[in-house]
Amino acid sequence: MKTKKFALRIIKLAKALNRDNVERRIGDQVLRSGTSVASNYRAALRGKSRSDFISKLGTIIEEGDETMFWLEIIVEAGILKKEMISDLYKEANEIVSIMVKTRDTALKNHKS
Numbered sequence: 273m274k275t276k277k278f279a280l281r282i283i284k285l286a287k288a289l290n291r292d293n294v295e296r297r298i299g300d301q302v303l304r305s306g307t308s309v310a311s312n313y314r315a316a317l318r319g320k321s322r323s324d325f326i327s328k329l330g331t332i333i334e335e336g337d338e339t340m341f342w343l344e345i346i347v348e349a350g351i352l353k354k355e356m357i358s359d360l361y362k363e364a365n366e367i368v369s370i371m372v373k374t375r376d377t378a379l380k381n382h383k384s
Contacts, residue, residue, distance in 0.1 A: 273313070273314075278367060279306060279307040281360055281363070282307060282339070283303065283306075285299075285357065286302060286303040289352075298342060301338075301342050302343065305339040306339045309332055309364075312331045312335060316329055316332065322378065322381075322382050326375055326378050329375040330375065332367075332371045333368055333375065336368040340364045340368070343360060344361075
C-alpha cells in the first residue's frame with residue numbers, strides 16, 4: 273500500500289531530525305500528518321458509506337497537503353537540504369493528486 277510505505281518513510285524522516293526543541297516540534301507535526309495519510313486511507317477503504325468514503329478522502333488530502341507544508345518548512349528553515357527530501361515531497365504530492373482524482377470520481381458517481 274503506497275500510503276503505508278509513505279508513512280514508514282515519514283517515520284524515518286522524523287527519527288533523523290535533531291532533537292532540539294524546534295526540530296522536535298516540526299518532526300512531531302510531519303510525523304502526525306504524514307502517518308495520518310495512511311491511517312485515514314485505511315479507514316476510507318472501510319468506510320460505512322460512500323459519503324463516509326468521500327469525507328475520509330478529504331481528510332487524506334488535507335493531511336497530505338499539510339505534510340507537504342512541513343516538508344517545505346524543513347527545507348526553507350535550513351534543517352535539511354531539498355535533495356534529501358525531494359522524493360518524499362514528490363510522493364506526498366502524488367498521493368494528494370491521486371486522492372483528489374479519486375474523490376472527484378466518487379463525488380461524480382455519488383451524484384449519479
